[in-house]
Amino acid sequence: xxxxxxxVRALFASHYFLLAFLSSLGTLQxxxxxxGTRGLWMTPxxxxxxxxxxALVITAIAVFFLQPLWVGGPWAAGxxxxxxxxxxxxxxxxxEIAGARNVNDIHGGLDGVKQAFWFSIAAISAFLVSAIxxxxxxxxxxxxxxxxxxTSSLDESGGLEGLVHRxxxxxxxxxxxxxxxxxxxxxxxxxxxSDKWSLIRLVFSSSSx
Amino acid sequence: xxxxxxNIVIWLNGFVGTVRAFDDLIRIIxxxxxxxxxxxxxxxxxxxxxxxxxxxxxxxxTMLMGISALSIANIxxxxxxxxxxRPRPFVEYGDQLNLLFYPPTDPSFPxxxxxxxxxxxxxxxxxxxxxxxxxxxxxxxxxxSRLYAGVFYPTDIIGGAIVGIATYGCTTYLRRxxxxxxxxxxxxxxxxxxx
Numbered sequence: 001x002x003x004x005x006x007x008v009r010a011l012f013a014s015h016y017f018l019l020a021f022l023s024s025l026g027t028l029q030x031x032x033x034x035x036g037t038r039g040l041w042m043t044p045x046x047x048x049x050x051x052x053x054x055a056l057v058i059t060a061i062a063v064f065f066l067q068p069l070w071v072g073g074p075w076a077a078g079x080x081x082x083x084x085x086x087x088x089x090x091x092x093x094x095x096e097i098a099g100a101r102n103v104n105d106i107h108g109g110l111d112g113v114k115q116a117f118w119f120s121i122a123a124i125s126a127f128l129v130s131a132i133x134x135x136x137x138x139x140x141x142x143x144x145x146x147x148x149x150x151t152s153s154l155d156e157s158g159g160l161e162g163l164v165h166r167x168x169x170x171x172x173x174x175x176x177x178x179x180x181x182x183x184x185x186x187x188x189x190x191x192x193x194s195d196k197w198s199l200i201r202l203v204f205s206s207s208s209x
Numbered sequence: 210x211x212x213x214x215x216n217i218v219i220w221l222n223g224f225v226g227t228v229r230a231f232d233d234l235i236r237i238i239x240x241x242x243x244x245x246x247x248x249x250x251x252x253x254x255x256x257x258x259x260x261x262x263x264x265x266x267x268x269x270x271t272m273l274m275g276i277s278a279l280s281i282a283n284i285x286x287x288x289x290x291x292x293x294x295r296p297r298p299f300v301e302y303g304d305q306l307n308l309l310f311y312p313p314t315d316p317s318f319p320x321x322x323x324x325x326x327x328x329x330x331x332x333x334x335x336x337x338x339x340x341x342x343x344x345x346x347x348x349x350x351x352x353x354s355r356l357y358a359g360v361f362y363p364t365d366i367i368g369g370a371i372v373g374i375a376t377y378g379c380t381t382y383l384r385r386x387x388x389x390x391x392x393x394x395x396x397x398x399x400x401x402x403x404x
């Protein structure tokens with residue numbers, strides 16, 4: 001290969017992060033639109049949120065596989081069919097675009113572990129962006145409901161249930177408060193009801209005796 | 210058995226060059242990025258999909274098992290690779306194959322990408338049959354694409370599928386040794402408003 005694998009790897013990592021971020025954001029929008037989790041919606045309407053999600057997933061995949069047309073990489077014209085060791089740096093042509101991303105991880109492609117790492121970061125980022133956008137959406141929904149004379153819910157449930165009628169930040173306080181008040185009982189009942197082969201039960205039962 | 214395996218891959222790969230658009234589609238499906246992304250997105254989507262608290266907990270615990278199974282499937286395949294060093298089809302029959310994918314350097318049996326795909330699909334299938342069948346379909350198409358591209362034998366694909374399904378089964382079984390840590394972990398994420 002004419003290029004340093006680390007340079008290729010950095011290029012793939014940035015492209016893959018964009019793919020994973022946009023597609024995670026899209027998938028998240030589709031899922032929360034179906035589940036009615038309004039605190040994570042990027043638009044005030046379920047149908048629009050779902051459509052936005054589908055568009056984001058399609059855009060992410062299209063951009064990732066078409067990027068070699070305009071971004072230089074180890075997929076220069078004439079080298080795509082070759083062993084990745086012999087590839088040159090440049091942009092790909094339409095004829096070679098389908099195989100342009102097929103670069104062995106030893107020559108700079110991303111292996112499974114690196115993909116898992118970047119996907120996790122991208123999915124967390126997508127969740128945070130949804131939470132921020134959802135705060136604006138919830139304000140719009142609250143304003144619309146107020147105009148229509150609807151009263152706000154007094155439900156104290158946290159987690160994703162709470163996000164049905166609250167923004168992320170206001171829900172976070174309730175969720176964490178619920179977690180602190182419930183976790184000791186959850187742990188105790190978990191140990192009581194756990195399987196007799198549970199290592200945790202074994203350790204904690206002996207220590208309590 | 211080995212010759213039947215080789216004959217199938219040579220016969221199937223013989224269609225390469227017949228329909229250019231199909232070959233291009235296979236190159237994209239066989240890529241290291243598309244189908245693994247589909248499996249990951251499937252799991253991410255299911256995490257947020259539950260419509261009632263009980264359903265959410267069930268989905269999220271299963272997705273945690275699915276993610277663990279993916280990782281363990283990789284380790285199982287690696288152990289198989291240490292024990293059975295089966296050469297790739299293009300190494301043994303390179304003169305009869307038109308490779309549509311880069312030549313991987315690791316052993317052929319069992320197919321790692323298929324094991325990962327089937328582990329994810331089995332996790333999805335246990336909580337949502339319809340979605341699970343779609344995921345199985347995606348994993349099977351991924352395996353077919355690698356077979357058609359000339360980088361796996363049919364028995365590698367079948368072996369990968371068995372490893373993926375069995376690993377998920379074992380991971381679910383082993384969960385009982387670690388409870389209530391796993392349920393407590395989901396509660397912690399719920400405390401952060403993400404579960």
